[in-house]
Amino acid sequence: MEHEERYYLMMMGALDNELPDADRDELTAHLAGCADCRREWQALLAIDTLFRQTPLLMPVVNFAERTLALLPSSRLRVRALSAVYLILLASGIVPLLLGLFLVGRYAPLLEQPALVERVVTSVVNVGRVAATVVSAVLAGAGRFVVEQPAVVGLMIILAGFVLLWGGVLQRLLAQPAAISVRNRG
């Protein structure tokens, strides 16, 4: 109902000590005649009192020391990660700027078709050499897998063990802090 909403807003204002005197008088007069609103007001007051009287809870002993011990690695890690990101960014931006500079500087040379043809041929030849090398490596690896399947299988199993125990070790290292926190509960 609209009139209840209005008086309810007044109750909120009263709880926050923001109710003007005129509204306060109006609310008091209304509560004298409305049992439902009176009951709600009493419930609100009870909640307000209960919450205000409930004290601030403190953490267990040595919380500050234990938290302090966790701090430095985080800041160092953040700085290290920031440095890595900056390097990666620079490694992308610097070649781009260099490329733009070179294009701007040597653009007129592109108007010489013979020179362009020689550059393209050189690039193609380099690509062919790289492809030959890669195919030779892959062929060799393929022959190795065919001729030494047991060795390859063992390497795969060892890699799996490393991943598995790496994850287990990580969880074990994380567990003491978690257990000590829960045990204090």
Next chain:
Amino acid sequence: MNDEQVWLQKARRGDKNAFGQLIEAYQGPVYNLAYRMLGNAGEAEEAAQEAFIRAYTRLDSYDPAHKFSTWLLSITSNYCIDQIRKRRAVLLSIDEPLPPHPALHSDNNKGPEAQYLAQEREALVQGMLRELPDEYRQAVVLRYWYDMSYEEIAEIQKTTVSAVKSRLFRARRQLAESGMGRSLVPAEVEDEVMV
């Protein structure tokens, strides 16, 4: 310049011990907020630690024009909300009773009856908070335990003052209904009440 500002300046230059002073000063408020949001002592401690770690690694982004406490509690409450949302992926029984806070067992200044009453009150408060939606709970906790203004709560929740007022309005209505259901209010309504 007060102590906090000195510690902050030193911490921003990498002085870990100065940040340790800040942890000592704010461990109560940060932990309390995490506990009120998460309802579990172990998770609250982890959340509080994570909040301090995040604050330390983001000190460069802290604007001294704003209160440090508001900024720190903002980090804490937003982290707690993220944890609550992750936790929702796991089915939990809503009838599972909450374990009492360890501090309620260890307070030697109180007799057994006082301790029992304190535990009962904590269980009641946490039970009622748990029924609220996350943003309502956040607003209620920041208002009642930290006396934050609507503007400060709006800053933390990244919303408007009117949205905060609306959340508190709805939260209080819900808490009042919950309180009536839990016999927090006597069955006999008084004829005269003071406003």
